[in-house]
Amino acid sequence: MNRELTSFHKWLILLNVSVSIFMATLDGSIVNVALPVVSRELAADIGSVQWVVTSYLLTISVLLLVWGKISDIYGRKKIFAFGFIIFTAGSLMCGLSADLKMLVLSRVVQAIGASAMMALSQGIVAEVFPANERGKALGITGATVAIGSLVGPSLGGVLTHAFNWQSIFLINIPIGILGAVLTFTTIPEMHRTAETKKFDFKGSVMLVTAILLLFISLLFLQERILPLKIFIPLLLLGVALLFIFISYEKNLENPLIRLELFKIKVFSLGLSSAFLSFVAMSASLIFIPFYLQYVLGVDTRAAGLLISFYPAASAIVAPISGRLSDKYSYRPLTVLGLSINTAVLFAVAALNESSSFLRIAVLMALLGAGGAIFQSPNNSSVMGAVPREQLGIAGGINALFRNLGMVSGTALSVLIFTFTSNMDINNFSGQNGAFDAVRFLNGFRVVIIFAAVMCMLGALISLTRSVGAVSGSREKA
Template identity: 45%
Template sequence: MKDDKWKTLVVILVGSFMTTLDINIVNVALPKMAASLYVDLGTIQWVVTSYLLVISTLVLMFGRLADIKGKRIIYQNGFLVFSVGSLLCALSKTMYFLIGARLIQGLGASMMMACNFGIITMIFPLKERGRATGILGTVVAIGTMAGPPLGGFLVGNFSWQSIFLINIPIGVCAYLAGVKLLPHDKILDSNKNFDFKGMITFVISVLALFLSLLNGEAFGWRSIPILIGFLLFIVSFITFCIIEINTEVPMLDFRLFKNKFFSAGILCAFISYCVIYFTNIIQPFYLQHILSFSPQKAGFIMMVYPVTAAIMAPISGVLCDKIGYRIPTFVGLAFTCIGIFTMSYLKLDSSYLAIMISMTILGCGYGLFQSPNNAGVMSSVPKDKLGISGSMNSLIRNLGMTSGISISVAIFYSYMGGKLGSHVSALSSGNPELFVTSMSLTYKVGSVIAIAGIIVAFMRLLRKTELEE
């Protein structure tokens, strides 16, 4: 039985690696896709956006379905749906067909993302859970790290279709392995109905929020479409909350948030992802356009962060098993704050070493925080809520990433536009001094947000859970 749980973990790791890899591997192929399908780069970005939108809107639904129907059947069939979507992506001849195929691929990814933490929590005892989630964190970091170079190799030597074709044999083999290895979970919610009203209002609210955040800078934050989008989000989310509170069997049980450890963990996760993704858009432009690094050199520096995170994740998992999750999460958020703060002092003449040190600190923060926090969140809920709790983790990750990118770019543009006296909507190297000043302010705001997370983690540190007593 001991060997079986580790074999099962391998199946979970394969799914997590595939779904994370496909968020990043596509980026490097976008120019070739655009040329092949005769669309501009602005249009081809929907290949990335559509995938993330489906995951964000449906992951909570599949988490709830996993609690009703079983995590095994949802996760296992996620491999098949993902593989079918990958095949259709490779066969795409038009932009609309490709986006449709990416929607199917995102459907399969959301099925797997909704269940991975739940299955790990189900099969691993508390004393080994941190180690298992630490390994999962390493694989996620490797998937993030491997996406661009692997995509570049495949596109350079074959075609853009190859980045989707490699998923098919892996997905099919993982599905067959899952048939044998995934556990038959005891379904505690099998007689309960699914909350369709809650699902519809939730999907509308998330779509409205994400589309508004993703397009706010392009349309203008005060433009009519963006304001309508945010208004639609507010109305639909309030409606969702009312439905959930008054439904006998809600899709999202708000009683979970009465658990202070669950709520604190979810809030800390959002802050962590939000702060880390402050660097996602600005840093590549700083390295290539301001410091005039080659794409290869810039890519090497950017890899420091995921490599450090991949090294630290299993270490933090072992620490979590030995001393609990509260101290590692607090220290991890502290490192995140220090990392983004040191990056705010990068200048026009910053050394190669200074940049790498600041990104190493940021990577340490991510690696130390994520695995223990995930273990803490999943350990704080009853077994019949593992599916919905795991999907909440995935949803918060996507929301944090999207919010981090949107907030950082909005701060950057607003400050630069204020200094220039005109609207700015593109990251330009025309004024290097102003670029660096705007970047510094943006990263300092990120460090302030991180401090809020540190405070929440510290308050959780002072309290004891029943499991740790």
């Protein structure tokens, strides 16, 4: 950056970034509770209405790296402001949609803006805050993610009940306008002249296609739309295209992704452990609501309250964990966080038909705390390990690994549950009378143990980072 920022200015920028993260996270969860109403009012079946959620996730995932690279070439301020503007325009389009096709198209527009904001948020924070404050700042953004996830379902329900489903999108408009104004007035230009102004279109098309194939195959497997004989070739095609992309990138002077980034041990191992942690969390959290409602027989309100201990604890612990990583080191915290989650998930696997609400609430809070202890220091280490001129693409890669971990965890857990319990998660509704709790718990326990093993592997990877120097990083810069 061209000039030293005052403390007030830095925290104002963090507020702006947090607003973008809150909006993007909120809109990932706020829609779910309104889907039955949308289905009824737009005369569409539930399967079709699911594309309101799926199109948003897919669009964000395929564009994260593209926006990261574009921001490294042309400057993060312009792209971040563009994200706010497009997200706000997409929200308006969603609120004015009169049919499902228009709503899905509007969600794609909204996701284009959200992906730009998500790809750049960590890069902006890492650029603005020095190493001794970066963990604390990223901890606050982590808390914002947790708050967005916590508020989304309840706020969506309140708005839909009090007004209509369109209000869950229209509420974004004043917030988006505020965010765009703050971006133009507070964020300095972060353009680095070291990058050649040449964008890798061919590589981008290959990468977007590969990611799209991977995500679609996993999402369709999760929804039981694709049989294995189609899923496996589709997945292999996506993987093959990724290898072709890597081979192509090696020969370019200005590639979409500089593969040397992955030679930085702190960066690559941090991404690996983050991926495994999100696989574990998404695999476990998708089945806990079913356990609460179908095994324990609690209503949706009580189930939501018990699960809310997870993001609530995460929101409290994330800034503290980030601050501790600034003061001491990220290494012991990342190992501690994933070790806590490993132990807690084994405890969750032991839940049964008579487990108390207090026990469940404590386990949810510990899961959220363990995840926050890991995430803030890990994000700080990943973003601190790359050169400043590549912070945009690094942030995009970090966000992509997070999304891929969540989708993979959900798809794999559904597959594991189906094979081990011989039950279909999509056919639980209305089966209270004939619900087989024993079969469910058998599959549930295998899924949770799988999640615990993923966390354990992530902890072991993080442990390897606790020895050796941070070569090639900016930690000591």
